Amino acid sequence: xxxxxxxxxxxxxxxxxxxxxxxxxxxxxxxxxxxxxxxxxxxxxxxxxxxxxxxxxxxxxxxxxxxxxxxxxxxxxxxxxxxxxxxxxxxxxxxxxxxxxxxxxxxxxxxxxxxxxxxxxxxxxxxxxxxxxxxxxxxxxxxxxxxxxxxxxxxxxxxxxxxxxxxxxxxxxxxxxxxxxxxxxxxxxxxxxxxxxxxxxxxxxxxxxxxxxxxxxxxxxxxxxxxxxxxxxxxxxxxxxxxxxxxxxxxxxxxxxxxxxxxxxxxxxxxxxxxxxxxxxxxxxxxxxxxxxxxxxxxxxxxxxxxxxxxxxxxxxxxxxxxxxxxxxxxxxxxxxxxxxxxxxxxxxxxxxxxxxxxxxxxxxxxxxxxxxxxxxxxxxxxxxxxxxxxx
Numbered sequence: 001x002x003x004x005x006x007x008x009x010x011x012x013x014x015x016x017x018x019x020x021x022x023x024x025x026x027x028x029x030x031x032x033x034x035x036x037x038x039x040x041x042x043x044x045x046x047x048x049x050x051x052x053x054x055x056x057x058x059x060x061x062x063x064x065x066x067x068x069x070x071x072x073x074x075x076x077x078x079x080x081x082x083x084x085x086x087x088x089x090x091x092x093x094x095x096x097x098x099x100x101x102x103x104x105x106x107x108x109x110x111x112x113x114x115x116x117x118x119x120x121x122x123x124x125x126x127x128x129x130x131x132x133x134x135x136x137x138x139x140x141x142x143x144x145x146x147x148x149x150x151x152x153x154x155x156x157x158x159x160x161x162x163x164x165x166x167x168x169x170x171x172x173x174x175x176x177x178x179x180x181x182x183x184x185x186x187x188x189x190x191x192x193x194x195x196x197x198x199x200x201x202x203x204x205x206x207x208x209x210x211x212x213x214x215x216x217x218x219x220x221x222x223x224x225x226x227x228x229x230x231x232x233x234x235x236x237x238x239x240x241x242x243x244x245x246x247x248x249x250x251x252x253x254x255x256x257x258x259x260x261x262x263x264x265x266x267x268x269x270x271x272x273x274x275x276x277x278x279x280x281x282x283x284x285x286x287x288x289x290x291x292x293x294x295x296x297x298x299x300x301x302x303x304x305x306x307x308x309x310x311x312x313x314x315x316x317x318x319x320x321x322x323x324x325x326x327x328x329x330x331x332x333x334x335x336x337x338x339x340x341x342x343x344x345x346x347x348x349x350x351x352x353x354x355x356x357x358x359x360x361x362x363x364x365x366x367x368x369x370x371x372x373x374x375x376x377x378x379x380x381x382x383x384x385x386x387x388x389x390x391x392x
Contacts, residue, residue, distance in 0.1 A: 024041055025039035025040065025041050025048040025049070025050060025064075026039055028048070028050070028064070030050075030062065030137075031132075034062065034139070036050035036051055036052055036060070036062060037051075037052050038050070038051055038052070038053070038183070039051070040181060042155060042177070042179065043176070043179065044173035044176050044177050045065065045155060045156070045157055045173050045174070045177050046065065046066040046067045046068070047063070047064065047065050047066070047076075047155050047177075048063075048064040048066070049061060049062075049063055049064075049076070049153070049181070050062040050063075050064070051183070053183045057143060057144040057145060058141065058142070058143060058144075059141070059142040059143075059144055059183070060126075060140075060141045060142075061076075061138075061139070061140055061141075061142065062137055062138070062139050063076035063091065063137065063138045063155065064135060064136075064137045065135065065136045065137075065155070065157060066134065066135045067134055067135075068134055068135065068136050068157060069134065070095045070131065070134075071095075071159065071160050072094065072136075072157055072158065072159055072160060073092060073093065073094035073115070073157065073158055073159075073160055073165045074092075074093055074094070074136045074138070074155070074156070074157045075090045075091060075092045075093070075106070075115065075154075075155065075156045075157070076090065076091050076138060076153065076154075076155045077089055077090035077091065077108065077153065077154045077155070077156075078122075078142070078144075078151050078152065078153055078154075079152040079153070079154060080121060080122070080152075082152065083152045083178060083180070084152075084154070084178060085108055085111065085113075085154055085156075085178075086108060086109065086110060086111065087108065087109075088107075088108045088152075088154045089105070089107055089108075089120040089121055089122065090105065090106045090107070090108055090115070090120075090154075091103065091104075091105060091106075091124070091127065091138050091140055092104055092105070092106050092115050092165070093129035093136055093138045094136070094160055094163075094165065095131045095136075096163050097162060097163055101128075101129045101130065101131055102129075102163070103127055103128060103129035103138060104117045104127075105117065105118065105119065105120045105124055105127070106118055107119070107120055107121070112167055112269070114164075114165065115165045122142055122143055122144055122145060123142070123143030124140055124141070124142055124143075125140070125141045125143070126139060126140060126141045127139070127140045128140075149182060149183045149184050150180055150181065150182050150183070151180065151181045151183065152178070152180055153178070153179055153180070153181050154177060154178045155177050155178075156168050156174065156177055157174070169332070170330070171201070171330070171331055171332050172332065200257055200260065200261055201261060201330075201331055202331070202333075203254075203257055204254055204257040204258050204261060204327075205254075205327050205328075205331050205333075206254075207250055207251070207253050207254030207257065208251060208254035208255070208258075208277075208320075208323070208324065208327065209324050209327070209341060210250060211246075211247045211248070211249075211250035211251035211253075211254055212247065212251050212254075212280055212284075212316070212320035212323070212324070213320050213321055213323075213324040213341065213345075214344055214348075215243055215244075215246055215247035215250065216243075216244065216247045216251075216316060216317055216320055217317050217320075217321075217345075217348050218243055218348065219239075219240050219243030219244040219247060220240075220244075220313055220314075220317060221348065221351065221352055221355065222236060222239045222240045222243055223236060223237070223240035224352075224355075224359075225352075225355040225356070225358075225359050226239065226240075228359040228362055228363060229362075241291065244287070245288070247284075248284050248285075248287075248288055251280070251281070251284060252281070252284075255277060255280075255281050258274070258277055262274065270326070270330055272326060273323060273326040273327060273330060276319055276322065276323040276326065277323060279319060280316060280319055280320060280323065283312055283315060283316050283319075284316060286312060287309070287312055287313065287316070290305070290308065290309060290312075293305075294309075321345060324341065325338075328341070
């Protein structure tokens with residue numbers, strides 16, 4: 001009995017190890033008794049490629065996409081001309097609302113494709129698909145004309161609206177799902193395109209969140225509340241100018257990375273985010289030039305300049321915060337980053353409310369003191385005049 005109790009945990013541990021090992025493609029057995037001599041564990045999106053390849057260019061494949069819901073589409077593609085999505089020749093499959101499978105070929109000619117059915121640049125036969133145990137498998141035989149042994153492959157998944165494929169997510173693993181495949185060794189090498197672009201997106205987001213979304217409000221708070229204190233003049237102005245100029249420089253760097261990302265992804269458009277970004281850059285540039293044209297305090301146009309400067313400044317802050325949240329919706333980072341930014345904004349807003357109340361208290365108190373001083377001064381002049389009159 002004691003021996004049995006000792007062996008039981010060991011058996012459970014061994015079964016867990018074997019089951020985890022069985023998740024690799026080399027241990028997978030197809031229920032249809034199909035046999036594939038080679039396979040590759042694809043690095044993202046729970047995907048595997050099984051294949052047979054011969055010297056004539058014939059490639060028999062089974063693409064497996066696991067942990068996938070019934071209202072999702074999957075695709076596997078070869079790109080004969082380059083690395084990436086555009087130009088790839090795709091096999092697409094999904095489960096219809098009536099439970100039957102649809103599988104077809106789709107040449108990808110642009111970003112934001114609707115995966116329309118079309119003929120590929122190579123011959124495709126024996127095309128079929130299955131959906132079992134939250135797993136879609138695409139079977140096909142491809143007639144590749146070239147004699148190369150390395151392929152550029154792309155794989156993807158996305159949602160369905162009824163029986164219509166929708167745009168896939170444009171961040172995270174969905175932009176990393178591309179690799180080269182060595183047909184002889186079965187080795188898969190990920191390309192740097194997805195990781196590099198994701199890195200640029202993160203840099204773009206950080207630069208703009210720090211500049212437009214944090215430094216700009218801090219500079220505004222500095223100007224609005226420090227200048228109330230006479231002892232802070234002119235230090236408040238230099239602090240304000242330094243903060244806003246730093247924000248502008250960092251913001252321009254973030255804006256430039258956004259332009260670079262846009263040029264590298266001509267079919268992926270985030271129109272609202274892009275438009276707000278252009279408006280922010282334009283208004284920020286106007287603010288910098290307006291600083292050079294600032295009239296002196298006693299100039300007759302200074303009042304109009306102040307109105308312009310304040311309105312544009314507050315508009316920039318509001319648009320900046322809105323666009324940062326637009327960026328979060330696009331990048332879809334971990335919730336902790338969005339929550340951290342919300343915490344910063346809430347803290348700045350709280351400081352602004354407290355300082356607003358305190359500065360109003362200081363201003364009102366100062367005006368009362370000045371009014372009382374003028375009143376006493378006026379009364380003193382009146383008494384003195386009366387005394388001199390009586391003496392006269």
